[in-house]
Amino acid sequence: MPGYYVHLAASNKTARKNRSFVCGVEIPDLLKYYVKTYTLAEAKKKYDKIKTEDMPNFSFFEKRVQQVEKSNNSDGMHYGWSSNPDIFSFWNSLTNEQKQNPFFIGYLWHLLTDLLIYKHLNIDSIFNDLKKLHFNDDNLSELINIERDKIHSDWDKINVKLRKNYSDVVIPEEIRELEIIKYIEGKTYYVDWNIIQKLIEFLQKFDPMKQDIDIIIEEVMNFLPNKGKEKIILKK
Numbered sequence: 001m002p003g004y005y006v007h008l009a010a011s012n013k014t015a016r017k018n019r020s021f022v023c024g025v026e027i028p029d030l031l032k033y034y035v036k037t038y039t040l041a042e043a044k045k046k047y048d049k050i051k052t053e054d055m056p057n058f059s060f061f062e063k064r065v066q067q068v069e070k071s072n073n074s075d076g077m078h079y080g081w082s083s084n085p086d087i088f089s090f091w092n093s094l095t096n097e098q099k100q101n102p103f104f105i106g107y108l109w110h111l112l113t114d115l116l117i118y119k120h121l122n123i124d125s126i127f128n129d130l131k132k133l134h135f136n137d138d139n140l141s142e143l144i145n146i147e148r149d150k151i152h153s154d155w156d157k158i159n160v161k162l163r164k165n166y167s168d169v170v171i172p173e174e175i176r177e178l179e180i181i182k183y184i185e186g187k188t189y190y191v192d193w194n195i196i197q198k199l200i201e202f203l204q205k206f207d208p209m210k211q212d213i214d215i216i217i218e219e220v221m222n223f224l225p226n227k228g229k230e231k232i233i234l235k236k
């Protein structure tokens with residue numbers, strides 16, 4: 001999945017100055033990482049350590065963070081698979097007050113970034129084609145794992161370009177201390193830097209802290225590629 005660096009880079013520069021917004025951008029992945037790596041109790045301690053006044057208590061996420069993310073429901077921290085998050089399930093679940101809260105706006109931004117990037121990279125379709133092509137192969141699982149490793153490596157390579165092109169993006173301490181953001185030089189297999197850069201520039205132009213969120217959601221949804229296209233052509 002797109003890493004912390006990409007999500008922050010895809011956020012408006014002014015919005016990134018708001019600590020609660022930044023925590024919202026981080027939390028869908030960060031809280032999952034905490035629970036996966038530590039005990040639930042330890043995850044709560046770490047959440048409470050970064051918690052701002054705008055953020056809900058850990059109990060708000062306690063059930064959801066333990067759910068398995070699936071493609072056919074809106075469970076988990078991504079309200080479904082991270083490659084296809086249910087944006088409206090998340091947004092419509094919030095109260096009017098929460099929809100004005102910078103933390104929840106940041107959370108929405110994370111989901112919108114995931115949705116836009118995955119759809120334009122068309123990664124899910126590539127993997128589905130791989131499964132069909134090697135349906136009877138006894139080593140299918142191994143082949144898929146190899147390709148998944150390539151994707152993870154791709155994001156490490158993208159981080160190099162992000163660091164070079166978006167030097168104003170500051171990685172927060174709670175992310176740095178995990179030591180999971182890596183930088184690798186080399187050619188990418190699945191993640192096209194030109195697409196990533198254009199999507200970052202598209203998302204950065206919105207300031208969700210000042211603009212109407214419903215209008216932003218509509219514009220982002222209209223920027224999704226048409227289904228069935230093999231080649232993604234971004235709007236200018």
